[in-house]
Amino acid sequence: MNDTSALVIFVAAVFTNNILLTYFLGMCSFLACSRRFETAIGLGAAVTFVLTSTTILNYGIYYGILVPEAPLCAMDLTHLQYIIFIAVIAAFVQLVEMIIERFSPRLYHALGIFLPLITVNCAILGVALFMVTFQFTLFQAVAFGFGGGVGWTLVIVLLTGLRQKMGYANLPAPFRGVAITMIVTGVMAMAYMGFAGMVSIQ
Amino acid sequence: MSASGANTGGFCPPGGCGSQGILVFRAGVWNNNPIAVQILGICSALAVTTRLENALVMGLAVIFVIVLSNLLLSLLRTATPRRIRMIAEVAVIATFVILVDQFLKAYYPDMSGRLGPYVGLIITNCIVMGRAEAFALHNRPAVSVVDGAANGLGYTIILALVGLVRELGGTGRIVFGERTLLEIPGYVPNHVMILAPGAFIALGFLVALFYALGLQREQEAHP
Amino acid sequence: MKRSLYTLLYAALLGLVCAGLLTAARELTAERQKANRQAERVRHILDVLGIERKPQASSEELLAAYEKNVRERWRGDLLLYECAGPGGNVQAVAVHFEGPGLWGPIKGFLALEPDMRTVRRVTFYEQEETPGLGGEISTKAFRKRFEKRRIVSPAGEPGIKVDAISGATMTSNRVERMLNHTIRKVLEAEAEDER
Numbered sequence: 001m002n003d004t005s006a007l008v009i010f011v012a013a014v015f016t017n018n019i020l021l022t023y024f025l026g027m028c029s030f031l032a033c034s035r036r037f038e039t040a041i042g043l044g045a046a047v048t049f050v051l052t053s054t055t056i057l058n059y060g061i062y063y064g065i066l067v068p069e070a071p072l073c074a075m076d077l078t079h080l081q082y083i084i085f086i087a088v089i090a091a092f093v094q095l096v097e098m099i100i101e102r103f104s105p106r107l108y109h110a111l112g113i114f115l116p117l118i119t120v121n122c123a124i125l126g127v128a129l130f131m132v133t134f135q136f137t138l139f140q141a142v143a144f145g146f147g148g149g150v151g152w153t154l155v156i157v158l159l160t161g162l163r164q165k166m167g168y169a170n171l172p173a174p175f176r177g178v179a180i181t182m183i184v185t186g187v188m189a190m191a192y193m194g195f196a197g198m199v200s201i202q
Numbered sequence: 203m204s205a206s207g208a209n210t211g212g213f214c215p216p217g218g219c220g221s222q223g224i225l226v227f228r229a230g231v232w233n234n235n236p237i238a239v240q241i242l243g244i245c246s247a248l249a250v251t252t253r254l255e256n257a258l259v260m261g262l263a264v265i266f267v268i269v270l271s272n273l274l275l276s277l278l279r280t281a282t283p284r285r286i287r288m289i290a291e292v293a294v295i296a297t298f299v300i301l302v303d304q305f306l307k308a309y310y311p312d313m314s315g316r317l318g319p320y321v322g323l324i325i326t327n328c329i330v331m332g333r334a335e336a337f338a339l340h341n342r343p344a345v346s347v348v349d350g351a352a353n354g355l356g357y358t359i360i361l362a363l364v365g366l367v368r369e370l371g372g373t374g375r376i377v378f379g380e381r382t383l384l385e386i387p388g389y390v391p392n393h394v395m396i397l398a399p400g401a402f403i404a405l406g407f408l409v410a411l412f413y414a415l416g417l418q419r420e421q422e423a424h425p
Numbered sequence: 426m427k428r429s430l431y432t433l434l435y436a437a438l439l440g441l442v443c444a445g446l447l448t449a450a451r452e453l454t455a456e457r458q459k460a461n462r463q464a465e466r467v468r469h470i471l472d473v474l475g476i477e478r479k480p481q482a483s484s485e486e487l488l489a490a491y492e493k494n495v496r497e498r499w500r501g502d503l504l505l506y507e508c509a510g511p512g513g514n515v516q517a518v519a520v521h522f523e524g525p526g527l528w529g530p531i532k533g534f535l536a537l538e539p540d541m542r543t544v545r546r547v548t549f550y551e552q553e554e555t556p557g558l559g560g561e562i563s564t565k566a567f568r569k570r571f572e573k574r575r576i577v578s579p580a581g582e583p584g585i586k587v588d589a590i591s592g593a594t595m596t597s598n599r600v601e602r603m604l605n606h607t608i609r610k611v612l613e614a615e616a617e618d619e620r
Contacts, residue, residue, distance in 0.1 A: 301450050
C-alpha cells in the first residue's frame with residue numbers, strides 16, 4: 001500500500017511523472033491540436049475533466065466489481081479490465097457530449113470535435129491502468145488523474161507557444177512538421193527531468 | 203490518404219487481387235506510413251523502444267491485432283449496424299489485445315513485465331482504430347488483411363529503427379533475452395538515449411530522415 | 426423496430442463472443458500465469474541466497490528449487506527466507522527490503538550469513554533509477570561493496586554506511602536509508618525472539 005499524500009501525487013503527476021513527457025501518453029492529439037492557444041487550452045480542459053471523472057468511475061468499477069475480493073462480484077474479472085475501462089470511457093464521453101449538446105449548444109460547437117477524439121486518447125486509458133499498477137487509493141487516484149490532466153495541458157500549451165515562435169524560423173524542409181515538434185518536445189522533456197527528486201510518487 | 207477499393211461482389215476487385223494488393227502494401231509501409239505520414243501511434247513508438255527486443259515484440263503484437271481485427275471487421279462490415287460501429291470496433295480490437303496480453307503473461311512474463319501497460323494501450327493505438335475505421339469497414343477481407351499487415355509492418359520498421367538507435371546509443375550493445383548480439387567496444391554510453399528525451403529526439407531525426415529520403419507529407423507542413 | 430432489435434441482438438452476440446474468447450484464453454493460461462507470478466517472486470530469493478539454477482530455468486524448475494532449498498520463517502512481522510543445507514543447518518538468511526528511489530520504488534533482497542551479522546549478498550531486483558547513475562546500484566561492482574560488511578558497527582550501532590555513487594547522491598542516500606531500516610527491523614525481531 002502506498003501512503004504518499006494525494007497532494008504530493010498531484011504535484012508529481014504534473015511535474016516529475018508528467019503523463020506526456022515521462023509516460024508518453026496522449027501524443028496523437030498533442031501533435032494535432034497544438035497550433036493555436038484556444039484549441040490547446042480547450043482540449044486540455046476537456047482532457048482534464050474526462051480524466052478526473054473516468055478515473056473515479058474506473059476506480060469504483062475495478063475495486064467494486066473486478067477484483068476477486070470485490071463486494072459486488074466474487075469472481076476474478078481483472079482480465080477484463082481493459083475492455084471495461086475503455087467502455088466506461090467511451091460511454092462517459094458519449095454521455096458528456098449529449099449533455100453538452102442539450103444544455104449549451106455554444107459550448108458544444110466550441111468543443112464538438114474534441115470529445116470523440118478524447119475517447120481514443122491513450123492518456124485516459126493509460127491513467128486508469130497506472131492507477132491499478134500503482135495501487136492507489138481513491139484520493140490518490142483522483143489526484144493522479146487531475147494532476148495528469150493539468151500536466152498534459154501545461155505541456156500542450158507550452159508546445160503551442162513554441163510552435164508559434166517556430167513559425168518564423170527558417171527550418172530545413174525535412175524537419176518541418178512532426179520532426180521538429182518531436183525534437184523540441186525532447187528538449188522540454190530534458191528540462192522536466194530537472195524536477196526529478198522534488199517529490200516522489202511512491 | 204486511404205486506399206479505397208472497388209467494392210463489387212467477388213473476392214478480388216476487377217483487375218485481380220495482385221495489383222491492388224501491391225499498392226495497398228506499399229502505401230501501408232511507405233507512402234502512407236502510419237507513424238511518419240499519418241502521424242499515429244506515436245505513444246508506443248516512444249515508450250517501448252528502450253531496447254530493440256521490446257520494440258520488435260510490440261511490433262509483432264500490433265501486427266497480430268491489426269491484421270485480425272481488420273479481418274474480422276471486414277467480414278462483418280455489412281452486418282454491423284451503423285450506430286454501434288465504433289463500439290463494435292473497440293470491442294473487437296480490445297478482445298484481440300487482451301488475447302495478446304494473456305499470451306505474453308503466460309509464456310513470456312519477462313517481456314510482459316517490460317512492456318507493462320503499453321500492451322493494453324494498443325487498444326487506443328490510433329493506427330489500429332484508424333485502419334479499422336478508414337479501411338476495413340469499406341473493403342474486402344483479403345485486401346483489409348494486406349492493409350493491416352502493411353501498416354503494422356510500417357509501424358514495426360520505425361519502432362525497430364528507433365529501438366536500434368536508442369539501445370546502441372544508450373548502452374553500446376544489443377541484448378536479446380540473455381544473449382548480447384552486438385557490442386561496440388570502448389563505447390561510452392550516452393544515457394540520454396534510453397531516457398525520455400532520447401526517445402523524442404531519436405524519433406524526430408528519424409522522421410526528418412524519411413522526409414529527406416523523399417517521403418511525402420500528408421498535408422502542407424507548418425513547423 | 427426491427428432495426429433496433431437487430432442492433433441489440435448484434436451487440437449482445439458480439440459481446441458474448443468476445444467475452445467467451447477472453448474467458449477461454451484466461452482459463453487456458455491461468456495455471457501458467459499463476460506459476461509465472463510465483464516464480465517471479467521466487468527467482469530473486471534463489472539468486473540472493475546463492476542457490477544454483479539454470480539461467481533459463483522454467484517457472485516449474487524455479488518453484489521446485491525453492492521448495493527444496495528454502496524455508497520461510499516468521500519472526501514477529503518480519504519474514505525470513507532461510508536456505509537450509511544438507512543436514513538441515515541454516516546456511517544463509519534472506520530478507521526483503523523496499524523503499525522509494527528517485528524515480529520509482531527500489532526493491533531487493535538482503536542475504537545474511539547464519540550469524541545474522543554479516544552481509545552475504547545484496548540484490549536490487551526492481552529499480553527505475555537513472556541509467557548510468559542511480560541505475561548503477563544493480564551492477565555487480567556496487568553490490569560487491571556490501572559483501573562481508575557487518576550490519577552492526579564495533580560500537581554496537583546497527584546500520585551500514587553506503588558509499589555514494591558520484592552523480593547519484595539521492596539514490597545512494599535512499600538505498601542507505603532503506604537498508605538500515607531493514608537492518609534495524611532484523612535486529613529488533615531478533616531481540617524480541619530472545620525475550
